[in-house]
Amino acid sequence: MLKKFAGVRRLIAAGAVLLAAVSLQPLSTAQAAPSPVVGGTRAAQGEFPFMVRLSMGCGGTLYTQQIVLTAAHCVSGSGPNTSITATAGVVDLRSPSAITVRSTYVLQAPGYNGTGKDWALIKLAQPINLPTLNIATTTAYNTGTFTVAGWGAAREGGAQQRYLLKANVPYVSDAVCQQAYGSSLVPGEELCAGNVQNGGVDTCQGDSGGPMFRRDAAGAWIQVGIVSWGQGCARPGYPGVYTEVSTFAAQIASAASTL
Template identity: 70%
Template sequence: MSTSTWFSALKKPAIAIAGAATVIGLASPAAAAQPPGDGEVGTQVVGGTRAAQGEFPWMVRLSMGCGGALYTPQIVLTAAHCVSRTGANTSITATLGVVDLQSSSAIKVKSTYVHRSPTYGTATGGDWALVKLASPVTTVPTLKIATTKEYDTGTFDIAGWGDTSEGSQQGSRYLLKAKVPFVSDTTCKAIGGYYRSLIPSAEICAGDLANGGTDTCQGDSGGPMFRKDNTGEWIEVGIVSHGNGCARANAPGVYTEVSTFAKDIAAAAAKI
């Protein structure tokens, strides 16, 4: 996959929120229907605003240029395209507990192991991965994941330190947030072109089709797409995966459907 292609489609790099237009885009302009290759970074949040300290405490920034969410005190859930393989890995640093990446209060923990979804890159889909940390982070709450499709609709929240506009290649120092509406699988596939290869059973589309303006972008890959459940608690329903550009009209972001892989994620986390 060429550099221009993956940069446009995947959102591995950082999430950032753009100015007046407020658009959050998952991938850059071009497009491959699948996320970037091993170790490649993707998109960020466009069209967002700054998150307050402690608003989304489980957000994680990974040193390879991806986002993630604290799944257990010692495991970060991110995207498979952010890592190269399953196995021992001490090269990743996770930054937690802050919205300002330059804050002296940031918690930084090295990785020890990575589990990459074995179905990633196949017709089954599965752009998810787990990063085990060297020690548990007990001062930061975890984000639970959806185990049924009950919450795979409505209006979702996104957040990240990625690019604030398509092609900017400049991540955000501060955590940015935005909201994106659900786009049905039928509507998403009907857009055609880039979206013909959508895997309905494994992916969720979200974005303002009519106007664009808000989306995840390069650098936001692996970060969570989330919403409130029936008890008012945050729940992760998607993982930033790929898209056709960032915050373009009629070009929604594509997210890993967490509920589809919830059992596999839990089983893998119990073993690493």
């Protein structure tokens, strides 16, 4: 995904083909950064069965077996929509075992205007029989080390990935994150993660809408963030910014019940 410069979102160009190795336009010399995004390693088949790749070039998770949770900036408003294809069940997007299902409806976060509230739900034409990912309902898990995963670029300005990559990113406080982004950060609706001092680990172009997650008290995965934006990818001093899922948990649950 792209990050916003404060604002470039971590979304690849509209119209990108899901299974192609899509390259973004190169960034200018002043913007370019050689650091590999995520410092990622390849995820094992079945390691994160809730992961979904969306055909507009975003990530997502199975909130239920028929509803995908993603970022608001990945979609264009709310309403009937059969143009999105969700791919799941594989780490290799070219695998013949991939499950593909069309969308039927999109619900973008009410009041979304490009700042904060960066979540959306996509209803699928039929359920996908895979494990879902619970979301955090309190801020108790907004700390420690998180896992991020996606098929986005492995370096700033690079191509989308065929295989799912994963990495770990440490929590960054709002106060430290605001040193990088100032008033562009919306505390209470967004949280930050990454290696502030050295960079090198982050989400990037094409990862928008994917999850940031960690283990809960019982050892199960729980989603605490949605990949949203940031400055470049894995740059020192600029952590990734994520939708704070717990803030919107009740709204997400209510919206999902209407689909």
